[in-house]
Structures are given as structure tokens and as C-alpha cells.
Amino acid sequence: MQPLLHLNNVSKRYGAVRVLDGIDLTVADNEFLTILGPSGSGKTTILRLIGGFEGIDGGSLMFEGRDLSAVPINRRPFNTVFQDYALFHHMTVAENVGYGLKVRGRPKAEIAQRVAEVLDTVGLGSLGGRYPAQMSGGQRQRVALARAIICEPRLILLDEPLSALDVELRAQMQRFLKSLQRRLGIAFVFITHDQEEAIALSDRIIVVNRGRIEQEGAPEELYRRPRTAFIASFLGDNNLIAGTLATVDGHLCAIDTAAGRLAATVDGPALEKSSAVLLAVRPEHIRLDVEHAGAQGLAAEVTDIRFLGANVIIEAVNAALPDVLIKVRRLADGSAAGLRTGSRVQLSWDPSDATLLPAAG
Amino acid sequence: MQPLLHLNNVSKRYGAVRVLDGIDLTVADNEFLTILGPSGSGKTTILRLIGGFEGIDGGSLMFEGRDLSAVPINRRPFNTVFQDYALFHHMTVAENVGYGLKVRGRPKAEIAQRVAEVLDTVGLGSLGGRYPAQMSGGQRQRVALARAIICEPRLILLDEPLSALDVELRAQMQRFLKSLQRRLGIAFVFITHDQEEAIALSDRIIVVNRGRIEQEGAPEELYRRPRTAFIASFLGDNNLIAGTLATVDGHLCAIDTAAGRLAATVDGPALEKSSAVLLAVRPEHIRLDVEHAGAQGLAAEVTDIRFLGANVIIEAVNAALPDVLIKVRRLADGSAAGLRTGSRVQLSWDPSDATLLPAAG
Amino acid sequence: MNTSRSGSRQDLLRAGLSHALNLGLPLLFVVMPILSFVMVSFWTLRDGQILLIPTLANYRAFFTEGSYLPVYLQTVGLSLQVTLVNVALSTAIALFIFRRPPRMRFLILMSFMLPLFMSYIIKVYSIRSILGQRGLLNEAMLGLGLIDQPIEALLFSRTAIFIALAVLYLPYAILPIYLALDRIPANYLAACADLGATPLQTLRDVVLPLGRPGIAAGAVFTFILTFGDFVTPQMVGGTQGFTFGRIVFSQFGLALNWPLGSALAVILLVTTLLAVALAGLSIRREHVR
Amino acid sequence: QSKGEVRLLAYEGYADPAWVEEFEKETGIAVKVTYVGGVDEQIAKMKASNGKDYDVVTIDTASLKAYADQKLISPIDKAKLTSAANLLPEFKSMANATFDGATYGVPWAWGSLGMVYDKKTFPTAPESWEVLWDPQYKGKVISLDDANNAVNFGAIVLGIKDPFHLDDAQFAQVKDKLIALKRNLLTYFAGFDEGTTIWSENDVVLMFSMGELAAVNLQKKGFDVGYTIPKEGAVGWLDNLSVSAGTPNPDAAYAWMNFVLQKKIGANMAKKFGYGSTTDAPEGMDYASRLIWADNPEDYTRRQAVWNEVKAAE
Amino acid sequence: MKQKAPFIDAVLGFIAAVGLIALYAPLLATAAISFFQVVRVRGKLSFASFSLEPYVALLGNAEILSALFTSLVVATLASLLSLVLALMFAFYFVSARRSLGMAMQIMVFLPFLLPPIITGLSLLIAFREIDLGRGLVTIIIAHIVFIVPVVYRTVLVRLQLLGSSFTEASLDLGASRVQTLAYVILPQMRPALISGVLLAFAISFDETLITLFVAGSETTLPIRLWAMMRVGFVPEINALATLILLFTAAITFAIGLMQRAGERG
């Protein structure tokens, strides 16, 4: 099936700065696509190209098979939540939100009713008469969101639309966006820094790094099978231990590290024997036992225990790997109660939970 | 000891809108104080009052025992990271960052060197010559941060200074802020929506709700012993089950709920017998067993399993409590692998992990 | 924004229409008439008749003959002085307005604009009657016993020209400067103070730089208007009130020396263009997204 | 109904609304007046429109030739000028308005550029113009700002026979004389009114004036001043009614000229504005014979240049 | 938020006060003598008692009133049309290629940079060439040619400070360019537009030297005054000037009060 939106080998530069380079990207009808990437990697730029606020310098941009480059911004059936909101400060909140309908010539009564509905949905029911300058940061962000969704376009571009909201409100908005997707069949291109949000909402995630797409896939796939060290540590936490590939037995490998031979699985392209590799194991996959004679695994000393709310992060160091801070994640349910800084522990993991990656170039 | 900063019964209104009401707040020397609260609760306003950008309508504001109201903004030894950055668009990044030093008449060479250092620290080492408009959202936020810390004031006011940064960068900036606190003895008033961030960084947290301080305390204390239903569910997830207090036995209570009698502890002010209460139990404290004859606890049916990366959230419903979506948190380490939507499970928890709260007015 | 690479027919048409209007109208109503007129500056005047013989003599006359160059320089100097003082005053006044509560600003601004609606000629007359040796000012001061002899230097002097021009053209500079200041985001001022800047430093580093386009516009307005004005200097300047604008004007009267007049006008034009260019240079590219 | 229109290019006072109304009623011809403020503007305006915008123009004798040379006005058709008979004898000949056998203007209003003096300072009228150069009155003298007449004036004071046709040496002399005068001046002035206004608001005792009107107005304001034609003589000016070369409707133009050349109109103008009328001998203006009637000068361009140099001089 | 700076405010306030006094002194003097005619008894200045004579005379002076009317018509049309053109040019400047924008800008600016007599004469000749009869139309065209640069600059400064994000947001929401202009850009430029039009009106209302050439038999008020300068102003003129001042004051203050409150940032 034809994708709704198709960016083909798109590049973009600002003066001498090459910001995007060979971006290939599709958005299917009714898909929730999230773009993740470090600050400054080019996420906003991708959105601005799609929205038509910047011209592309190379490649092509198609919507339902038609070239978009000749379509002016106002005729693209997209709406955008801008990273800096871009609210009209001379209009009230209600006027801002109703603007899309107003320019479509909808009757006043209809607009008023829809605006009231949407404002209710974003929790600003009573503030329609205010001006943006009289709103808090999170309230403004919600106005921006309301303004973009009210027209129910084919595709919504959202640039960190929930970043200024508290957890509860954010969860509520996430549910709302998902319901929109389900109810109206709208497609989403969504930028966020919140990985849980990305994983929870997205049908597919694209990770951008330095203007290129580094990996894409379903959230779980990306999380479980990162293909590069960057992805492994950018998306969620990961413990990376450098070593050389000693033996390969099907998927199962043995790696020689400074702390001895460790086991892992590999499911990407086969790696050369003796090549430099990284063993990646997620904090939540590490078992942690109080050290006792004859215990298996990596001996380590606990250097810090950090309470994060629902989770606890235990940091430990192995004497042979002084540079690697090994993180272990536990639920804050008292299961790590016996540990103290300085406790000696034994770290182990299921080889199938450890992934092998090519050492970063 | 005298607090560094002391807000005493401060109130603020915008026209007819009462935004802050009787705020009492102290910041100790070298303290890292975080203000948490829903969007629109008044966090930014508190910061603006301290900074002097708005006048207070009642109460008093003292710094080291001196009344601040007569001190002009530029003589207050505070620096601010504004929620909307407020970067000077006609100055380069380096000029923005160096501005605080420039107005103090520091020599050019010193400014240049300090700016380079600070820009390096926030990961913008090479971008000093750019204008803010040529930067991404996260980059701008880091410029704002750099500009505020370069003068190493006595107190830094930060309004969601890391909200536009990716997880990794954010962790790095958090470490940096902590090191500043340690190294220079600076005090922080910090606003964030990220609870893990709040818990990880803060010496003390203040939760604001509708312009009033709802509770304050050390992070773990607030998390473990919320005093109101609002705090219980605002700070981290909580499952709240309504019931009436049946028996009290020291700290241990029995509560009658629609799903039968449940046990919990209470450590706030004693509650009246037969009074309406809420039982709060955190998702990570709930044990979950596949249903089998004779199992203890609440029988429930799994309605959703959500993968969040390091954690999995399992949502279940008890037939007698159709309105309560009970959430259970597990590490994503395969321990919940056997569960499916529709699985029948048995939920239980240690009574000492369940807290009793007065039912919300 | 640069969206259309292969624009549709309609877009092309629209772009064409836009070029036609924006370049065509000024071409038709401004450039053609003026250019064809200014061409006269290259013709020869002989026995009161304009001959179509190309010459640079009219331009040469400016540099070599009689009083043209000195008067020109004097006039430039005078206009520069007035511009300088007026821009400084206007900036101060614009700042004053800017620092009032928002609701009052427009009204105060308007009270500074209002004098523009009173006829210029009447104002000059009035200024003269105020400043005269037996004018209102002297009479008032005499009446109050502040002085016992009328001050004579008030009128018919360079000072008088200066005062009159400054007063007449002040509003032209206040408006653009204020309009630029008005756009400065409030939180820039907050940020500035927060970083420890004194009000004066805030002024120097943020307010004035951001007001610069307006200040430049105000300077251009003032310079051009005062440079071209010859009526005021003549009326209040006494024997000092002779300006370049007057010389230009006089060539088109009974002197019937249109070629020289046009040449002098072209020189005046080049001067004012230069002023505009200079003002343009002082504005750095604005970085607003 | 309307019999077309007549478009006048005139100085203030040459087309009084009262006359216009009467004329329109009498002839059915609509009058449209365009006012000008000075001679320079007027010729610029005429030249740029090739005279097509106006039907009747008032031009002083000294610049008539310039208009004629530029073909901006056409000769008077005396047959159509039925009111010529009303002209006073001394204006009948129209000699000053006649070049190459064609007459280009009909005399209409006149005056002299005499001296106004303060009677308190000068109990008797000064005899000679030289008093204007007297350092004793430095800063108390004002003078007319008009290139042509200033040069005429300088030449007359210097006793040059033909002040309208100067040679190089005479030009140099006149220029020096005028520069010397400048050093004694409070200021120049441009119109009738300006002279009187400046006089009344400043301590002025002598004026090289634009005409009788200056003295009359000052007297009206309560100033004790006199008007005199010193022994060197004074320039007499005479404004003529001319027909624009571009007029599409000469009949209307002549109708207007015939109308205003009536005695009662002349008398009315003299009374209201103090100009001398050519149809009605004005009271007190008995010195027409001592005036040196302005003639077409040798070179306007040069006079302008000289005058500019005078005004630019330190 | 404004930093408190009493000393600076005092200095600025002083300058503003001096400026205001200097600006209004000539106006007040004129207004004063319209009510109390100045008489000089043997050169000594004194005021006659209060009288409204000039105002009564003004009512009967059809010539001046019709000149006033012409001026009002010209200034209204010229300033409104100038605003439209100035806006068009300003948008062209910010959106067209830099070189084209500059070319347009220089052309638009020319009449303002030249001595008025040149502008006046060249327009007069041009009108003659295309056989456009001198009258209201030519006056209005000439005024527009002269005023547009001023309005254009005023508008452009504001437009450039506006940035593109609002335009982008508006287009993104499906607004056409015209709608974006009407709903987003113009409202944000309102102070510049209002004061631009007022400025244009004031200039046109008072334009003398160019009008002098392009006017046919239509007489505007300044032209009438210009000609009157020769023999002196009639007292009605002071009355008229005073009335004009009062009217414009009333109108501008009404506009000022209508400005919507509550906009911030």
C-alpha cells in the first residue's frame, strides 16, 4: 500500500551546516510515528520540512503519491504543534484554538462549541477568554495542542507537545492522542524526549542521530535489538562492556573482556571473530546476588544506590573494569533493602538478555 | 540557622485570579529545593516572585534575614533559567552566555575563557558564534542554563531547565548541577515535571497545588508517606481504593471496600473509625500471582500489559471495583512473560506498603 | 519560507503579478518621471534655452563655482546636528513612553504626534513670534522680571534655525523609535536584570540594540526632512538662513536654470541616499525565527 | 448655464472672492483660482505645464520677457480688450510689456519698493538709502529677499544709470554693496506680510520694503512708521495680466481681464490690499514719476547666481 | 516588568517634558491668539479681551473652508492608499529576493530623498505628458508618491521584528495568505498601522511644495496658507488651526482609548 507520507533521500542545510542527510522516511495511514534523537539531531527540522516551513535541499517529499513541494503550507492537510507553541498573542485562547475553523469559514456557533469541547479535553475549559500571556507554560502548550487538533487533519506533526506537562496530565494527553488516532484514523509524527512516552504511544520509532536515521522499528524491537551502541544506550539505559569476540556458536557467543569471558547472543549481521565488540546488557536484566563463595558472575562493589520512585538504580563497579559503571535496576519494592554502598555483590545475566554490538567506530 | 531565603505567607494575584495563597517556603544555604506541581499550579509564579520579576501582593520575602522587596532585581544574587529561555536574539550564543560577566565588568579574555568552558560543559562547545534562532530547542535551553550558571550566584532559579533535553543529556546535566551544588555551595530552586529527576536531585521537594503548598519533605518521605490523595497520585503512580475504616490496631488498619476487607497502615494523624478513606498502594508493591485455588488477595483480570522499556505496567480490574484500574509495575526482565490480557490473577501486598489516606474532600 | 520549487501556473501568475505591482508601480510613478526630469542635469543651458547637448558642466559648477559647495557643506552640517540631537531626544522620549504602563503608552505617544497636524507654516510663524526680540518669550520674561533687556540672539541666528528645525521634526523621529522599542519582549528585560545588568546596561545592551532599526529610521527621516527644508531656515535664520535647498529651488524660478537645478538636486539625492545607506549599515541582520 | 471657465494663476489679493462671485454672476463663466506665493514658483509652474493649466496669469514687467521667450504666454489681442480704455494715462502705452511689436501684458497693479522707517528714530524721512548701511542701525534693518530686485536696488543705490543691464564690473560692485548691506541686516524677508510681522516682533527701524502695503499694515498695527522714496529713487513694479499660451478658451480669459480692469475693481483692490491700481488713481501714491520702472533684466540666471553668492557670504 | 530606575526615569521625564513644552508652545501660542487677538500699542505687546470673532469669521469664509475640505479628502484618501501600498511593498521586501527588494525600496524612497520641487516638477511634467488633468487625482497621486516611503519604513521596521513563526502557524492551520494577513499579521502590527496612517495623514494634510506644482485649481489648505503668507494670514487661520488641533486630539485620544487592553508580551 502507498504510504501516506514519503520522504525520499531528503537533505537540508543551513548555510554551511548540513542538518539532514539522506533522510528516508514513510508514514502510513493512521500510523503513530515517533522521532527520537539527541538534542540538535534534526528532529524539528524534519517536521518543518514536512510542514513546508522550510524548503528541502535535496530528495523528494510525497504525500499520497503526489509531490508536496509545490503545495503551499496552507493547502497541506497537516497541522503542527510547534516546539515553541507560536500562539497568537493578540488572540484569546479560544480565538487561537478556533482559528483553524474560522479560516475554513465555519459558522460561529459551531466554532464556539468545538472550541469549548477541545479546551475541555485539554483541561483548559474555563480559560478560553484569557490571552496566552496570562497562561502558564504548560497551559500554553495545551493551547497549542488544542489548536492543532481541532481541525482533525490527516496528519498531525507534534514537536514535543507534552514536554511542559506534569506526569498525570501527560498520561491523560497521551490517552487522548491515542484515542484520536483510533477514532479518526489520523496519522501522527511525534517528537518527544520521553522514552516511555515514545514506547507507549508509537507504532514505530525512528531514531535520528546527527541528521541521519540511525535505526527504525517497532518500540519493543528497537529496545530489545538495538543495532548500534548509540541506539543501545540512547533508548533506555544499557551497560556496555568492551571486549573481543572469542567464539561464536550459532547465536551464542563468548566475549573476552577485562573481567574474563562473558556470554551473549547476537542477532544482527554476523560479526568477525576476534573483532572488537560491545556487550550490552540492560540494568533490569542483571541479577544481583550478595557475594558468596562459589557464586557465578561478575564480582562487583556497590558504589551508589539511587532511589527513583518506583525503581531503584544500583551502581556497582568490577575491579577489572574500573571505567564501567554497571547499573542494575530493581523495583523499589524493598527487594534491594539489604544492599548498602560498599556491599560486595555478584552480577549475572541470562546470555539471551545480553546483546552483542559492533564496537562504536 | 537562618535560612538563605524565606517566603512568609506570600500571596499573588493577577487581576481577579488568585495565583498564590499563603506560600511559606524556606531555602537553606546550599540546598537543592524542587518545586513540583501540576501545570498552572503557580510554580513559575513563585520563581518570578523570588527573582523579583513580579511584585508580591502579601507576605514577605527575606534573603539572609533582609527584606528583599527593596532590592532591585539586578542586585539580587540570583540567576534564573526562564521557562521560555528569554535568550537575547540579537546576541550570539557566546554573547548571551557571557552577558552576566560582561555587565560585571570582567575583562574580555576572562569572559571568553569562562564562556568557552561553560559552553563545553553544556555540550555546545562549538556553537558559540551562532545566534539563538539558529539553534534547536534543546540547544537553546542549554544556552539559557549556561547563561544562568556562569556567574555562580548564591541561588539559582531554574524553571524546567532540562525539559527539552533527551534522557542522556538530561542525566549529564543533572550530574553537572549536582556537582555545582557540591563544589560551589550554590542553592537551587528547581522546577521540573520529571519526578525521577526531582527525586534524584532534590534535598527537599515542595508540592504546589492550586497556589498552595500541599506537602513538603525529603523525596523519599514524600514518595513513601503522602499525606493526601493528591500527593499520593501526583508523585508517582498509586492505586487508590475507596473504603471505610473498619478497625484500627496501632498503625495497622482494616478497611472495608467493595472488594472486601483489605489491610493497610496509617502513619499520619489518626483517622476516625468508620470514616471514608482511601487505601493507596503503589504498583511496584503489588504482588501478582497467577490465580489458583486458595490464593490470597484480590482476584482480578488483566486488561492491558504495557511495555515501557525498563518496566512493564500490568493493568487489572477486580469485578467488585469496576472503576479502579489497578496497576502493577514489573521490571521488563521477563518475569511477567506468562501474562496475557485476560489472564486471571491474584493481587496482594504487604499491609505495610499500603497507606491509608483521608478520602479527598 | 521557500516552498515552491516547481510552482504551479497559478503560483507563477501570482508571483508575476506581485513583481509587476511592486516593481512596476514605483517604476511608473516614481522612477520614470524623476529620471526623465533628472536627465536635464546633463543638458546645456545657453541664453536661457535648454539645449540637448550633453555636458557635465552643471556638476562641475557645483564644485567650482561660487557658493554651492560651502552652502552644501554647511547645510549637511546643520542637518547632521539636528539629526543627532533629535535622535538623542527622541530616543529618550521613546524610552520614557516605553517605561510607562502599557495602557498609557499609546496616548502619550499620540500627544507627541499631535503637533504634526498643525500646519507647518503656522508653526514656523508661531515659533518666530515666540522667539522675536519683542516676542512672547522675551515679553514674558521681561514681564516676570527675569531679564531687563530682551534677548536678541533668540531669533535670526543659527541657534534659531536649530531650535525651529528640532521642534518641527521631533515627532518624525519619536514614532519609529518608539514602535521599535514597543516590540522588545518583556522577558528580555527581566533576563537582563536577572543577570545583574543595571538599568543603564540593559539600555545599552538590549533596549538600544533592539531599537536600532527604529533609531535608524528616525535618523533618516530627520536628516532628509531637515536637509531639504529651506523655508524654516529662511524664516528664522536671518542672514544665516541660506541653505542648499534654497539654492536648488532658486534655479527653477526666474533663473530658469533647470539643468543646474537638476544637477544640484541629484547631488542632494546622492547625499540623502548615502544617509539611508549609512542607516542601513548600522542595522545588523535581525535573527528572529 | 455655464459658459466655460477661466483659470487664474494669481497672487493673494488678485482674485478676491467678492469679484469672482460678481464676475460669475455677470458672465456665467466659472472662475478657478490657483494661488502662488512667489515669482519663482509661478514661472516653474507655468514652465512645467507649458502654460496649459491656466488661462490668465499675472506677471510683473520684469519677468514678462522670460515668459514670452519661453512661449508661455501669448500676445494680447487688443481688439478683445474692451476695458483698455479704463487704464490711467500713464499705463496706456504698455511699452514695458511690448517686445518685437507684440504686447504681452496689460498693466493691472503696481507699487514701489520704497523705504519704511521708524518715525521715532527718524523724525524726518531719511534722504538716502545709504542709511541702511549705517553701522549705527546694525541689526535693526531688514531687506527684501528677491534676487532680481535686490540687484536692481543695489545698482540704484550705487547710482548706476541702467540698473537693469549691468556689466561685469557693475555686477561685482553691486554684489559687494549687497554683501555689505547683509552685514547690517537683522534678516531678509520674503512677502509683504513677513516684513511687517518681523518689524512688529523685533526692534527694527529701517526696511527695504516690498511696497506701500508694509507701511500701511504697520500703521494699522499701531506702529509709527513712514514710507519714503529716497533721493536715489526706487524700483517701481508693475504686475500685468497676461494670457497663457496654452489657454483653450481665450474669450473667457479676456472676459476676466475686462472685468477686473474696471475702475471700481481697481479701487477696491487698492483699498483692500494697498496695491496701486492702473485704472483708479490711488490716493497718496503720487510718486510714480520718481520710480524707476522695472524692466526686463539682462540675465536672470546670472542675477540669481549673484544673489545666491550674496546670501551665502559670511 | 521594568527595572526600577528612579533617576533614569526622572531624566527621561524631564526630557519628555521639555520636548512636550517645545512641541506645544507654538500650538498654544496660536490657540491663544485665536481667542485673544494680539494688539501692539506703539509696539508694546498686549492681548485684547477674549473674543470668538475669528471663529465666526471662519464660518463665513467659504474659500478657506473649501480648501480645508479638499485637504481632508486628499489626506484621507492619500493616507489610506499609502498604507495599502506601503504594506504591499513591505511584504514584498521581506519575501522577495534581496536584490529585487532593494531595487523596489530605492525606487519607493526616491521622492522622499529628492527636494520636493523636483518631485513636484517631474510629476507635473509626467502628468502633462500622459495628459492627466491637474486636479484632485494628481494631488492624491503626488501625495501618495511622497508619503509611501514614510509609511513603508514605519511598517517595515515593525514587520521585520515580527518574525515568521506566527505566519507559519497561521498557514499551517490552513489560513490563506490573505487571511493570515488580516487575522494575524495586521493585528500584530496595529500600533504601527495606526500611527503610520496618522503620520501619513499629517504629512499629506500639510504638504505644500509638491502640491504647489501638481495642483490645478483645486486648492488645499497649505497652498492657501502659502499664498497668504505674502500679504499675511487672516485671523480665521488661527481659529482654524486651533480647531484642527482640537479635533485631531479628540480623534487620536478616542483611538487610544479603544486600544484593546490585556495584550501582553
Ligand SMILES: Nc1ncnc2c1ncn2[C@@H]1O[C@H](COP(=O)(O)OP(=O)(O)OP(=O)(O)O)[C@@H](O)[C@H]1O
Ligand atoms: N497575567 C496573568 N493573568 C491571569 N492569570 C495568570 C497570569 N499569569 C499566570 N496566570 C495564571 O496563574 C497560574 C499559575 O501560573 P504559573 O505560570 O505560575 O504556573 P506553573 O505552575 O508554572 O505552570 P506550568 O507548569 O504549566 O508552567 C496559572 O493558572 C495561570 O493561568
Ligand SMILES: Nc1ncnc2c1ncn2[C@@H]1O[C@H](COP(=O)(O)OP(=O)(O)OP(=O)(O)O)[C@@H](O)[C@H]1O
Ligand atoms: N538557522 C540555522 N542555522 C544553522 N544551523 C541551524 C539552524 N537551525 C537549526 N540549526 C541546527 O540544525 C540542527 C538540527 O536542529 P533541530 O532544531 O532540527 O534539532 P532538534 O533535533 O529538534 O533538537 P532539539 O531536541 O534540541 O529540539 C541543530 O544542530 C541546530 O543547531
Ligand SMILES: [Mg+2]
Ligand atoms: Mg527541536
Ligand SMILES: [Mg+2]
Ligand atoms: Mg511554569
